[in-house]
Amino acid sequence: MLRKLIITFLSGCLFVVMAAALLFWMQNEVLKQSLQLEAEQVLNVPAGSTPNGLLLQLEEQGALRGALWLRLSWRLQGHVQPLHAGEYQLEPGMNVAQLLNKWSTGDVVQHRVTLVEGWNFNQVRAALAQQDVLQHTLGEVSDSELMRQLGQADVHPEGQFFPDTYNFVRGQSDLDILRQANQRLQKVLAEEWAQRADDLPYSNPYEALIMASIIEKETGVAHERDEIAGVFMRRLAIGMLLQTDPTVIYGMGERYTGKITRADLRRPTAYNTYVISGLPPTPIAMVGREAIYAALHPKPGKSLYFVARGDGSHVFSNSLAEHNKAVREYQLKRRADYRSSPAPKPTQ
Structure with a gap:
């Protein structure tokens, strides 16, 4: 009886070891595979997304295989939070491990908009309106309402934004850029005023x-x-x-x-x-x-x-x-x- 139990136990251990080895091998195989892309591609990841649907989407497109194993690999790595929203640049020759690393580090595509010294506020609004990737929330919002949304009610918008090049990712709004530029202006003005x-x-x-x-x-x-x-x-x-x-x-x-x-x-x-x-x-x-x-x-x-x-x-x-x-x-x-x-x- 004892011998039978030992054999059963050893058989179970062997099964676990073999299963773990198979899992490790499968993970390596699917992680090392190159994405099947003919040209560069931008993958848009909306806020709150998880890898599950994205991996299945890429598998259906023929860009990769083994989506099930990749989802398991992602979980085994301890990732539980949704992905960073934004756009991810996919390139021919990139392997799946590099893709997952991009997702884990939030390595999203950065866009830029430049606000120029000497521009008036109408020019600033026009420049932001031309940025297709930005989420446009201002529309017909008045200047006074815009400043209220920035926490500066009754402040005239002219001159309240610092001219510079601002980075942003898909999903950010025009108001986000203005908030950054306004905070930067207040910081620079305070620094210079202190040394007047x-x-x-x-x-x-x-x-x-x-x-x-x-x-x-x-x-x-x-x-x-x-x-x-x-x-x-x-x-x-x-x-x-x-x-x-x-x-x-x-x-x-x-x-x-x-x-x-x-x-x-x-x-x-x-x-x-x-x-x-x-x-x-x-x-x-x-x-x-x-x-x-x-x-x-x-x-x-x-x-x-x-x-x-x-x-x-x-x-x-x-x-x-x-x-x-x-x-x-x-x-x-x-x-x-x-x-x-x-x-x-x-x-x-």
Whole structure:
């Protein structure tokens, strides 16, 4: 009887060992197999997905075999959470083990959208609307409602987003990008405000942001930013109108078609700094860190005027007489290649 029990026990152990060996062999075989793909393919994984359905889907497509064994292998590896949502890049020659590793690490395809210094908020919304992979939630949502959703009710959206390149994956929303850009702007502004120069005419960081947006629109020449900031600081200090064209253009809105007339300069708007004193009520564009830094570290000097040379740079003058002379030289006798902003960089 004892001998029979021993034989039964040993037989059972042998069966378990053989079954384990078979399982190990099958796992290795199905994991080593290459995906049967003729070209690169993007596999979209919705939120909450598990490998079960995806493996069966790939097996039905003929991309792999042994979906049952692969599901078992996935469970034996201790994976119990749903997969990271997003898109997974599948390539010819990739084996199944590499696919499962992508799933376990959440190695999803990254998309990018770039928000550019100097853009206004309408341009930001338009850029996000063109991103097909983003989940579009804003639609007809008003600017004020959008800011409320970002937790900033009663805050004007202009200038509240930091220009940069933002990565995202399929399934993220346009509001997610704006939330990242808004948080980044608040962080950068706070960092720069904490290191500001003394004796600035701003009551709070928001006023510095307004000034930074004007500087951003006035020049793209890096070494001029602090000098332009200095001009505007001195004008504010003596109660002189800022008289900066970008604010006029912003106040014109859709009426602006590429040219400012004398009537436009005289027409009152909340942003026309040829009419209103001090700063406009809000920023007029998105600003980079450099423009914020310039607004908070204006260059000392005596200049009160500047005029565009036509190559993107400016001539600075201390007196009205000097300024009028520069205007006659650089604007009233404009060359055919005159530019008020920097020339575009040549393509490679």
